[in-house]
Amino acid sequence: MPNSQPTLILVHEPEKACFDRLVADGYPTERATEISSYLAQSTDLAPEFGQLAGACEKRGLAFTAVELDDAPTVLMKADPARTLVWTLTDGVAYFRGGASPALARLNGLKTLGTDDSLFALCQDKFRSGAVLSALGLPVPAAGLARNGAWLVEPPASPAGWFVKPNRLGAKIGIWPDSRITELGHALELSRRVFAHYRDDVVVQPYVAGRNARASFLGLKPEAGVEALGVAFVDSGGDFQTMADSMALYGDTGQAARNAGTYAEPELEPVAASQPAADRAIRAVAQKLIAGLGLRDVFSIDLRVEANDTIHLIEFEVCPGLPCFDFRDYCSRQWGMSLADAMAESAANRLRS
Known part of the structure; x- marks a missing residue:
């Protein structure tokens, strides 16, 4: 019999599911471990699903934690009048959580969080930066490089530049030498990032603070x-x-x-x-x-x-x-x- 209570469905992509998929796609174990570590919030929150269920019960809600691979079936069967979908993990490249709010919309379900288009935008730092700049927000300008070649050259910067992956992580530099003073080094880092993660790099003027x-x-x-x-x-x-x-x-x-x-x-x-x-x-x-x-x-x-x-x-x-x-x-x-x-x-x- 269907649950008559209002229900919170928490959709999440586990680290292991991502790791297994990356290894099957040819990533070395070390790289797959690094990439899948971005889904650690699924690992860290899982032991508290019982607490979350109890907190929901006190408020008259049922709680269901659903792994992403099971989400299409679960969401298709959910009652739009009584269901709220909360997506815990995002991603449109290495990770796939961005599919969850789209699946919820497809099935007419309410969501907690922004609409699914922003799940895609925030994962691509170069495109995201262009949109933020168009809104007049104080985002550093950026260049884009792929495997040692410029797609867009970065602006001049007396303070040097900062190099980070475009779709993997948002602000981390991967390695300690990610702050650079020579653009040739940026291209070297782009080759390293491409070899390790198959990603482009964003190259922004270094900002202090x-x-x-x-x-x-x-x-x-x-x-x-x-x-x-x-x-x-x-x-x-x-x-x-x-x-x-x-x-x-x-x-x-x-x-x-x-x-x-x-x-x-x-x-x-x-x-x-x-x-x-x-x-x-x-x-x-x-x-x-x-x-x-x-x-x-x-x-x-x-x-x-x-x-x-x-x-x-x-x-x-x-x-x-x-x-x-x-x-x-x-x-x-x-x-x-x-x-x-x-x-x-x-x-x-x-x-x-």
Whole structure:
């Protein structure tokens, strides 16, 4: 008999499913491990599905966690009047989570999060940057290189450049030498990225400053940019590498916890030391909401200079919910655990 309760369906792509697919496609094990590590939020949240189910039950909701490969069948059978789909993991290249909101729309189901077109846009940093620039947002200009050849040459930059994959990761540089002073080095990095990951590289003028993240969860339907959590994220380095990222999440992060070597970056509210920058970041978020259609749950990564100049690096429509920073945001902004904040957001969305 069909469930008569309103139901939250959380669709996620597990790391192992991605790993197996990449290996079958010819990626070496080490590369497949690195790439699939971006889906670590599925690994990290899975042990809390029971807590999430309990939090939903308190609010009159049923909860179902669905692996992406099972989503077409599950969503096809779901009741549009009683179902809300929340997509945990995104992707249109190495990962496939961007299919989930499209499947929900195909089956007439409500979704929590932005529309499916933005799931594709945010995964392609060069195209995303072009759109953000057209909206008048402070995003660094960019060049694009593929396997040692320029597709678009980057602008001049006395401070040097920063090189990152176009579709794999948003802000990390993969290797410690990703900040460069010679464009020939950028082409060498593009060859390395292409050989390892089959991806292009974005080459942007290097921008100084501190790393900041703005997190948003529309727990209440009327929540706006005042509910944004804006914090400096200090990991002790100028930028994050692949190794830094893997050390925080998934099985690698859990192993570090078990060994007592796990260390989270420090979070500091931007408003505490740079209130003007905090206001500027909220204004950028408002433009993204109005001009791009961000809603419900998202994050923004930025660089903030000492003079309050801000640089928009990327936006994410599937922020790492079980990550340390989003948990901190839920606690500070909403006074709730992650499970309760997710359940409350879903319940309010289904009522609206």
